């Protein structure tokens with residue numbers, strides 16, 4: 001009897017110590033879950049967004065637009081419709097936390113569409129002193145009414161000495177963009193990746209065709225009518241290639257020294273060489289070099305050995321570097337003749353012969 005009482009007491013004691021062990025474990029795991037939730041909340045959204053939007057995934061426009069939707073806080077606060085007087089520098093104290101500060105970009109890749117702008121941005125992002133938005137913000141063309149606070153909120157956080165960048169290729173052909181960029185900061189450095197306007201037009205057409213397979217032929221869109229051979233400059237794919245005309249608009253607001261013209265062709269044939277020029281222009285240490293690239297035979301383009309945020313080699317997505325449809329040579333020849341004087345004017349203005357003819 002006495003002995004069985006001991007056993008009951010002994011079992012009760014064991015159960016009690018088990019329960020307290022369980023309770024302690026429960027408390028510890030709750031604490032861990034709490035810590036993890038707090039940590040993920042405090043990591044800037046832009047950091048996640050940037051990685052996710054890289055490469056192939058970037059083509060998902062819906063996702064891109066979701067990323068660009070302003071935070072509810074900004075919507076409630078009511079973003080200003082136009083830049084504050086005196087430009088962005090007067091627009092308030094920078095938003096700051098332990099991960100750095102969101103700043104307006106000091107350098108923007110403003111164009112040109114289908115020039116190789118994605119390749120340039122992804123190449124630049126391997127530089128430790130460059131932080132860039134993955135998606136195209138389209139602030140100075142589509143979303144200007146959302147205000148500068150909205151724009152800055154899209155930027156990644158940077159530490160002292162790091163450069164904030166974004167790329168939106170349509171800025172180069174947007175009439176209002178130069179004035180608006182200057183209203184933010186007239187010291188902004190502007191990078192334009194240019195490519196033979198004929199190939200660029202074809203690349204542009206290929207992109208539209210991939211989304212709309214019923215599109216009329218390239219030649220029927222490029223020529224006003226087949227017999228006259230007159231080029232239809234109202235067609236966007238043609239208009240964008242008039243680089244001299246668009247540059248004139250930008251030069252109304254920025255001196256030539258603020259521009260760097262990158263050759264889209266050289267970015268493919270000699271990425272490290274072209275990146276050297278870009279790093280110098282941005283005042284960056286030459287970190288990106290030959291050793292960061294390899295030529296992928298299947299893709300037919302240079303790819304990164306180690307892109308930002310990854311240890312595996314990666315090429316750009318499927319929509320970059322895709323084959324173009326066959327176009328009758330006489331149509332391409334006609335376009336070449338059309339662009340020749342504009343190209344020459346552009347070589348003079350930019351101070352670089354891109355050798356397109």
Ligand SMILES: Nc1ncnc2c1ncn2[C@@H]1O[C@H](COP(=O)(O)OS(=O)(=O)O)[C@@H](OP(=O)(O)O)[C@H]1O
Nearest residue numbers: 113114115116117118119203301302316320321322
């Ligand atoms: N490394 C590398 N990999 C793949 N593609 C490369 C690369 N470098 C430049 N390019 C050329 O970039 C062209 C697309 O230009 P963009 O990135 O400016 O296009 S977009 O305006 O952002 O849609 C794309 O045009 P297409 O060849 O017509 O697809 C490529 O020729």
